[in-house]
Structures are given as structure tokens and as C-alpha cells.
Amino acid sequence: MESLVNVQSLRSVPELKYVNAENVARYRAIMRFFYQEYKRLKYWMKPEEVHAAVLEWGVLTEYTLEQCCTDLEQLEEWGNLASRHDGGRAATLEEYMKKKMQYLLRPYSIEIERLLETLEKVTGYGGSLESTMFDTIAEKLFEIRRVAGETAPEAALELWTMLYEAFKRLHENAADYIASLQTVKAEEMMVSESFLVFKDRLTNYLQNFIQALQRSAYKIEGNLERITDNVRDLFLEQVVMAEIERPRLEEAPSKDELLAELHQGWANLQRWFLGDGVAPSELTSLERATKDAIARIVRSVIRMQERKRSGVSRKKELEYLAQWFARLERLDDAHRLAGFAFGLFQTRHLQGEDLRDSDRADQSMWNEAPMIRTLRSRSRKRANKQESEPIPEHEERKRKQRxxxxxxxxxxxxxxxxxxxxxxxxxxxxxxxxxxxxxxxxxxxxxxxxxxxxxxxxxxxxxxxxxxxxxxxxxxxxxxxxxxxxxxxxxxxxxxxxxxxxxxxxxxxxxx
Known part of the structure; x- marks a missing residue:
């Protein structure tokens, strides 16, 4: 597979310097103000407006306009802001030459502030198990099979965007939700008494997701297998055509770059649902992780219920059961009652020779010939020292076996x-x-x-x-x-x- 990493993507990122700079509070306040105004569709800011807004927040004391101008110039030097000369209100040539500036937030900085705003809201893994995403993915793949080569480039682009966004949302949210069930907080919650009230909702939520996964997985896998390479390439060509025809003010990526990116996205989708032939698919791993989470919940509830029952006397129950055994006249009935009351006892593996005289599967173990084996005493009482015995000879047994x-x-x-x-x-x-x-x-x-x-x-x-x-x-x-x-x-x-x-x-x- 061709790598999509180039030298440009491995460069240093000076736009991130303001996040950990010496005067980080001043830089963060300025950048947050620019980002808030950007969301209000107001782009070019004057130093006076920035300084007034920062002082109004009350997070910086004794912050002067000169310091604000210096900070704006530093942010521009790092590539976070762009500037232009503001000479619109100059009444004289002297005022015009004072270099009144206006500043604009750059694209890198917009994404950085958007990321920082999202990180501030993170309190855990979050995520969700959205079973409707399976139906959306199956529907879009079927539509790609149906209209491949016959749809307009704009419709193909819209179809691909909806398909890949649903896939990314399903993968990221499911991964985050399953990860949240593995945290220390989840472990502590599963051993608390309050979890008994919550466990039914959580178990039903996981079970409904498993059912939706199993119901829709075969549709998605079938559609992916029926989409041939020619149909896929034709569809992705239409998507690239729509991307190229979209008007852009900045430099647009080349057709080969767009096509390589789309092929990589399709490979990710196919590997997630079908696997790569070496390791199981991510869909299988997600199903197994969800089932494991259900099993952990059930085990935790059973342990809590056993702890609650451990302090309760069962004397009356055992007396009633003993009377029931006493009323039985046949040994077989007693065996059946013991099986229903106690289940299987803990097994002990004893070494011996299999001397079965029949291969019948329906023959009862009670009709088998017994295997005699001497068990060593586990008593802590020290046994008397015995004289050493000679090594026994087994010539007669060897001769018979031969x-x-x-x-x-x-x-x-x-x-x-x-x-x-x-x-x-x-x-x-x-x-x-x-x-x-x-x-x-x-x-x-x-x-x-x-x-x-x-x-x-x-x-x-x-x-x-x-x-x-x-x-x-x-x-x-x-x-x-x-x-x-x-x-x-x-x-x-x-x-x-x-x-x-x-x-x-x-x-x-x-x-x-």
C-alpha cells in the first residue's frame, strides 16, 4: 500500500507554541476571543477590541494595550494570526503611518482552538453504541451498487460523505464507549450496590447493539463483496471529479492525491467489516468486546448477589432438603435430586487406565468397571519413618503386555x-x-x-x-x-x- 506521509506532514508546528509559552494565559485569552468572534462570523479584529474584551473577562489584571499589541505580533510571528494595515480612519498622514493593524485568525489556529474547546469538555471516554449507523452504512453501500456510473458527481460526493461519516462515527463512538467500560471507575461501579439498579439498562443497551450488529453485518459484508473493483473505481472517480470542480480559494490537492485518499478510506471501510485475511475484522473484535462486557456485568452481579446471600442462614432450606432425600426409596432418584439441587461438583482429575469394555456413548458411568487408585494422605501429622523398599520388577506385566x-x-x-x-x-x-x-x-x-x-x-x-x-x-x-x-x-x-x-x-x- 502506498504511503500518504510526506515531508510536509512531518514538519514542526510553530502554531502550537502559544499553548505552552511563558505568557500562556495572555496568548490563550487572545486566541479564544478570536475564535469566539470567528464563530460569530466576525473575522478582522483591531488591537483595541482585543484588549477591551480580555480586560472585560477579568482573567488578566494590569494588562496594557502595549502588551496586547506585542502579544498579537508574537502570535503573528508563530503563524497563528494574519495582519493587514488599517488606514481607513486615518485623518492625517501621521496617523496613517502609525501602522494601525487588524488581525485575522489563520486556518491552523481555528482547528487548534476547536480541538482545545473539545478537550475542555472531555470528562471520560464518552462514546455510544449507535446501532442505526449499521443501517445507514448498508443503505449507502447498496445505493453505490445501484447507481454506480449513472449518478452525477455531486450526488456521488454526497453519498460518499454520508457513508464515510457514518463509518467514522460508528467506529470512534463504539471504541470510546467500550473503552469506558474498561476504566477503573467502571470497575468500582460494578462492585457497588447501586450498580444492581443500573445493570438492566446497561445490559439491554449492549444486547440491543449486538442484535443490530448481527442483523446488519451480513448486509454490509454482502454489499462490500458485490461491489467489484471496477464499480468502486468508477464511483470514486465521480467523487474526485466533484471535489475538483468545487470552487476553492486556497490551493486544491491534485487528482492523484484525492484518489489515493479515497482509496485509503475505502480500504479502511473494507478492512473494518471484512478483515484483511490475516487478522479478524474490526467488526468481529467489536462484537467480541461487547459480549465480553456483558459477561463482565453478569459476573459482577452474580458476585454481589452471592455476597449478599453469604450471611443468610440456610438451615431451614437444608433441613427441608434432607427430609426430601430421606423420603426417597431409590438411589437413582437420589442421584437426580442431587444433580438438580447442587449441580456438578468440582472435578478431580485422577490418573488411571481406561479399561472400558464398550464404546457405547449411552452407557452409564455407574456400569463401568472401577479403577482402584491409592490416594496419598493430606494429614499434617508426620508419618513414621519407613524403611526403603526395593524397586519393584514388572517383568511379568511387561511380558503379558508384549x-x-x-x-x-x-x-x-x-x-x-x-x-x-x-x-x-x-x-x-x-x-x-x-x-x-x-x-x-x-x-x-x-x-x-x-x-x-x-x-x-x-x-x-x-x-x-x-x-x-x-x-x-x-x-x-x-x-x-x-x-x-x-x-x-x-x-x-x-x-x-x-x-x-x-x-x-x-x-x-x-x-x-
């Missing part, structure tokens, strides 16, 4: 060899299969699905490939422990070249 592994490998090889005789088959061609076969098939299907080329090689050198990974046909695999509905995959079995050479060598050695 035999189990080899037996499983042999069973898998026998099944693979039987399937290799078919070469290829579909799941629908299989009849009822044992549970181990079903698990093995699901293992193969899972490995083929996750592999880039939908194939893998077993340790025995057998290549198993899935030829129709994207099939939409369905079938039912019948097994001992139930029926499994899955796509009708086709699996192909073949030996790799290395396995084929080993097999050929083995057969040759056996015949010799």
Missing part, C-alpha cells in the same frame, strides 16, 4: 491379508462384523480422512487408500454392539514396492 500387543498385531495382519484378497471393497459390501473389526475399520477411515492424499501405509507395508473421500452416499455398518450410520467409503488395499520385494524374496527362499 504378548497382548503381538496378538493384536497378528489379528490385524490376518484381517488385512483377508481384505487384500478382495483388493477393494465398500462398507456397504460388508456384512455383520465383530466389534474389533468395526473399531479397526474406523481407525483406518480416520487415518485416511486426515491424510493429505487420503491414504496411509501400515507397519507391515500395506497401503490403504480411500478413493471416494467426498462421497455423499450413506450406508449402515452392523456390528455386535449396534448399528453405525456412515458414508459408504471405498477402501483399496495394496502392498508397497518394498513389501512386495520382501514377499518375493521370502517365497523364493522357501521354494529353494
Amino acid at each position: 504378548e497382548l500387543f503381538l496378538r493384536q498385531q497378528a489379528e490385524e495382519w490376518e484381517e488385512i491379508r483377508g481384505l487384500m484378497e478382495k483388493g477393494a471393497f465398500r462398507i456397504s459390501e460388508l456384512g455383520p462384523v465383530p466389534m474389533k473389526t468395526r473399531l479397526r475399520l474406523l481407525h483406518w477411515i480416520g487415518r485416511c480422512t486426515s491424510a493429505p492424499k487420503h491414504m496411509f501405509v501400515t507397519p507391515e507395508g500395506v497401503k490403504i487408500a480411500m478413493t471416494n473421500a467426498g462421497t455423499t452416499e450413506r450406508t449402515v455398518l452392523i456390528s455386535e454392539d449396534g448399528e453405525l450410520h456412515l458414508p459408504d467409503y471405498e477402501l483399496v488395499f495394496a502392498l508397497t514396492e518394498a513389501a512386495r520385494e520382501v514377499a518375493a524374496t521370502t517365497e523364493g527362499g522357501g521354494s529353494a
Whole structure:
């Protein structure tokens, strides 16, 4: 992306010197008077008028006209004011030669005073969540699609101004409002009792904004995606044409500069709603931040309610609940009542071996075989010193595990060899299969699905490939422990070249 920063934009700003100068009160008073008169459409001021106005405010004592003239000259030197000779009322040549001056506020100074006036009103982040801005943006983007190339340049300029102003207002106000919810003042408010009265209004305000965002976001994204580069360039060309045709007294920017600025604005709009392909869009970040704010509010209210309930005795409630448990005759009913009354208890993770004998998802945990594990005592009482024990040997357990592994490998090889005789088959061609076969098939299907080329090689050198990974046909695999509905995959079995050479060598050695 081409940079819009030039040397002129990086220059020093002498127009800001009066804000922190030695006689800042005098300079600020003069500039504020000029700015107030500018808003009243009165532009050229005489030193006498400035001096009288400053004295009338009463903020400066013993302020002379000579000091005022000196300050005006200094402000002119810094570039804040422009001057011209005032000879209209001169009756003699001597009066005319005294250099009576009039002063005018320069454009830089107007913006500086406007900024300072805005800063004086800042008491916090402010901002708001204006959901109507989404509708305005969606409407203007749809209108750009509809009238691109057919509208007049003036109408295109008006349409772009309304679109970008709505976008800037939405972004800046939303960013300020979400930032205000992260301040220390907001944190202190959320833990006070008075927040309980305010929380419903705040939560509804955030929820309504989220709903409007989700309702209008897809319209904006759809319109942005449907506006092609040609339509965008044609529309921005019309906007630039209207900007160039507007009469200007000062030097106007070139067409290339205006077009680059408009393209940058369009890129900002597109990145805000669609993202840049690397990071999520600002719209997604705004939605996530708003949802996080709602969650923080809810958590704060829950904590306050829990604190209020912590000092209340629940003896009668617990006695009533205990009587309810006592009246139950079945253990299952007691389990259900405990679940409704207390919910899930805090979990404890215990290490153990998974010895499940079935993969059924609907099997209750109460029907599972128990896993015995010895827990270490947490008592602070020091245990008696015990003699060291030798390291136990697990040769017998290792031998059994080795035999189990080899037996499983042999069973898998026998099944693979039987399937290799078919070469290829579909799941629908299989009849009822044992549970181990079903698990093995699901293992193969899972490995083929996750592999880039939908194939893998077993340790025995057998290549198993899935030829129709994207099939939409369905079938039912019948097994001992139930029926499994899955796509009708086709699996192909073949030996790799290395396995084929080993097999050929083995057969040759056996015949010799």
C-alpha cells in the first residue's frame, strides 16, 4: 500500500507554541476571543477590541494595550494570526503611518482552538453504541451498487460523505464507549450496590447493539463483496471529479492525491467489516468486546448477589432438603435430586487406565468397571519413618503386555491379508462384523480422512487408500454392539514396492 506521509506532514508546528509559552494565559485569552468572534462570523479584529474584551473577562489584571499589541505580533510571528494595515480612519498622514493593524485568525489556529474547546469538555471516554449507523452504512453501500456510473458527481460526493461519516462515527463512538467500560471507575461501579439498579439498562443497551450488529453485518459484508473493483473505481472517480470542480480559494490537492485518499478510506471501510485475511475484522473484535462486557456485568452481579446471600442462614432450606432425600426409596432418584439441587461438583482429575469394555456413548458411568487408585494422605501429622523398599520388577506385566500387543498385531495382519484378497471393497459390501473389526475399520477411515492424499501405509507395508473421500452416499455398518450410520467409503488395499520385494524374496527362499 502506498504511503500518504510526506515531508510536509512531518514538519514542526510553530502554531502550537502559544499553548505552552511563558505568557500562556495572555496568548490563550487572545486566541479564544478570536475564535469566539470567528464563530460569530466576525473575522478582522483591531488591537483595541482585543484588549477591551480580555480586560472585560477579568482573567488578566494590569494588562496594557502595549502588551496586547506585542502579544498579537508574537502570535503573528508563530503563524497563528494574519495582519493587514488599517488606514481607513486615518485623518492625517501621521496617523496613517502609525501602522494601525487588524488581525485575522489563520486556518491552523481555528482547528487548534476547536480541538482545545473539545478537550475542555472531555470528562471520560464518552462514546455510544449507535446501532442505526449499521443501517445507514448498508443503505449507502447498496445505493453505490445501484447507481454506480449513472449518478452525477455531486450526488456521488454526497453519498460518499454520508457513508464515510457514518463509518467514522460508528467506529470512534463504539471504541470510546467500550473503552469506558474498561476504566477503573467502571470497575468500582460494578462492585457497588447501586450498580444492581443500573445493570438492566446497561445490559439491554449492549444486547440491543449486538442484535443490530448481527442483523446488519451480513448486509454490509454482502454489499462490500458485490461491489467489484471496477464499480468502486468508477464511483470514486465521480467523487474526485466533484471535489475538483468545487470552487476553492486556497490551493486544491491534485487528482492523484484525492484518489489515493479515497482509496485509503475505502480500504479502511473494507478492512473494518471484512478483515484483511490475516487478522479478524474490526467488526468481529467489536462484537467480541461487547459480549465480553456483558459477561463482565453478569459476573459482577452474580458476585454481589452471592455476597449478599453469604450471611443468610440456610438451615431451614437444608433441613427441608434432607427430609426430601430421606423420603426417597431409590438411589437413582437420589442421584437426580442431587444433580438438580447442587449441580456438578468440582472435578478431580485422577490418573488411571481406561479399561472400558464398550464404546457405547449411552452407557452409564455407574456400569463401568472401577479403577482402584491409592490416594496419598493430606494429614499434617508426620508419618513414621519407613524403611526403603526395593524397586519393584514388572517383568511379568511387561511380558503379558508384549504378548497382548503381538496378538493384536497378528489379528490385524490376518484381517488385512483377508481384505487384500478382495483388493477393494465398500462398507456397504460388508456384512455383520465383530466389534474389533468395526473399531479397526474406523481407525483406518480416520487415518485416511486426515491424510493429505487420503491414504496411509501400515507397519507391515500395506497401503490403504480411500478413493471416494467426498462421497455423499450413506450406508449402515452392523456390528455386535449396534448399528453405525456412515458414508459408504471405498477402501483399496495394496502392498508397497518394498513389501512386495520382501514377499518375493521370502517365497523364493522357501521354494529353494
